[in-house]
Amino acid sequence: MLIPTPPPFPTALLALGDFAFIDVETTGMKPLTDRVTEIAVIRFSAHREPERWQSLINPGVAIPAEIQALTGITNAMVRNAPSFFEVRGELRRLLEGAVFVAHNARFDYGFIKNEFRRQGEAFTADVLCTVRLSRKLYPDADGHGLDAVISRHRLSGFDRHRAMGDTEATTAFVCHAQHDHSPDTLHAAVKSLLKTPSLPANLAINALADIPDSPGVYLFYGINDLPLYIGKAKHLRERIRAHFSNDHMTPNDIRLSQEMRRIEWLPTAGEFSALLLEAQMVKERMPLHNVKLRRREKVGFFQLLETEGNALLQWLSAANLPDAHTDIFGPFSDKASAKKWLMLAAREHQLCDHLLGFSKPRATNEPCFARQVGRCFGACDGSETVAAHSDRLREAIAANALPAWPFTGPAVYEEFDPANDRADALEFDQWCAMSGGTRLPFDVDVYRLLRRTMGKTASRFRAISD
Numbered sequence: 001m002l003i004p005t006p007p008p009f010p011t012a013l014l015a016l017g018d019f020a021f022i023d024v025e026t027t028g029m030k031p032l033t034d035r036v037t038e039i040a041v042i043r044f045s046a047h048r049e050p051e052r053w054q055s056l057i058n059p060g061v062a063i064p065a066e067i068q069a070l071t072g073i074t075n076a077m078v079r080n081a082p083s084f085f086e087v088r089g090e091l092r093r094l095l096e097g098a099v100f101v102a103h104n105a106r107f108d109y110g111f112i113k114n115e116f117r118r119q120g121e122a123f124t125a126d127v128l129c130t131v132r133l134s135r136k137l138y139p140d141a142d143g144h145g146l147d148a149v150i151s152r153h154r155l156s157g158f159d160r161h162r163a164m165g166d167t168e169a170t171t172a173f174v175c176h177a178q179h180d181h182s183p184d185t186l187h188a189a190v191k192s193l194l195k196t197p198s199l200p201a202n203l204a205i206n207a208l209a210d211i212p213d214s215p216g217v218y219l220f221y222g223i224n225d226l227p228l229y230i231g232k233a234k235h236l237r238e239r240i241r242a243h244f245s246n247d248h249m250t251p252n253d254i255r256l257s258q259e260m261r262r263i264e265w266l267p268t269a270g271e272f273s274a275l276l277l278e279a280q281m282v283k284e285r286m287p288l289h290n291v292k293l294r295r296r297e298k299v300g301f302f303q304l305l306e307t308e309g310n311a312l313l314q315w316l317s318a319a320n321l322p323d324a325h326t327d328i329f330g331p332f333s334d335k336a337s338a339k340k341w342l343m344l345a346a347r348e349h350q351l352c353d354h355l356l357g358f359s360k361p362r363a364t365n366e367p368c369f370a371r372q373v374g375r376c377f378g379a380c381d382g383s384e385t386v387a388a389h390s391d392r393l394r395e396a397i398a399a400n401a402l403p404a405w406p407f408t409g410p411a412v413y414e415e416f417d418p419a420n421d422r423a424d425a426l427e428f429d430q431w432c433a434m435s436g437g438t439r440l441p442f443d444v445d446v447y448r449l450l451r452r453t454m455g456k457t458a459s460r461f462r463a464i465s466d
């Protein structure tokens, strides 16, 4: 078959770095369980000739008949081919430091990442999907699949459904896009899809390269060993880079970016473990820029206390939350917002200002202000009994009661991250995290995550006493 000569690669793009176009053929559609049978790479660099590499791969499993028919890659063809283990060094050299480019890149990236993972090695790269590039450059086109792209640009001569053929077709698409778009447009389109972060000035040039695509906690450091900022993420790589991508920089990010010298990260098995680790580390290390922490310190509850038949709500900071959670309402982000909530409930249910403690009577049976304007049933001037008022107060605020802990004693939540083969078992009691058998102080983020997760996947929690 005639292999078409690729047109020159757009110089405007090489200003963004090297580009490694890749395509894989596989035994099926699932990156976690199916295997790679062929890989092709074409790498473009600013000052070198394009480099081409391809290899059949022995997947170690049989290729299903329908896949053999689609790709033309048979069991016989891969029998004497090298395994992924044998080509991994060469492949890593070809992909290292380059943008990983593929048509429907999630597929190819997922397979390559998992093949490396099976060898106990991590692989991460900046990924450019040419389906998304096609959508961006040709928003009105009918389709963006490889066949549609080939026919739209009148490209031909590719050995379709083989790795090198599809890699060449993808490359040809990007090269031909130069005919329709200026270098600036092409550069801007690729840059926006890559969300290239502007690296903080004092950070090593490759500081963002090895961040894993895993949940976890990250720490930003300045000139000494005190962290400037500690954060958690469901996807470390994406989250950390988002701090420095121009579209999302907050004033805090800009300050951080000027001060930071070094990044550290600690992968976890999931969101829960990341959140707990973050909460602990923030308390221990006291980073300068964790504004959210200061807000969390004001979180608290109302506790309903009865004295002589009168129910009174008393403010309770989260740190002072008692073990038994009865007659506790909230959590509220701070005392002022708790009071505002109570005033609204009082107005709606025509409760008494004096009995709620909003005002003090100067004489016995003096009507409260709400009574004077007809918004109080009159517990203040004796028109309503204190007991009846208390009952109505309980009713008015019932919806905000802190729910009873649904287990007898502590419960465990198991987290597992199959992509990184990491597991964690987390213990909770009375809406609080536990560490080494001891209950940690109430943390509103842990509480919210517990409520949310129990609502969706209650079955993943299991009482320890069972």
Ligand SMILES: [Zn+2]
Pocket: 351, 352, 353, 354, 355, 367, 368, 369, 370, 371, 376, 377, 378, 379, 380, 381
């Ligand atoms: Zn009143």
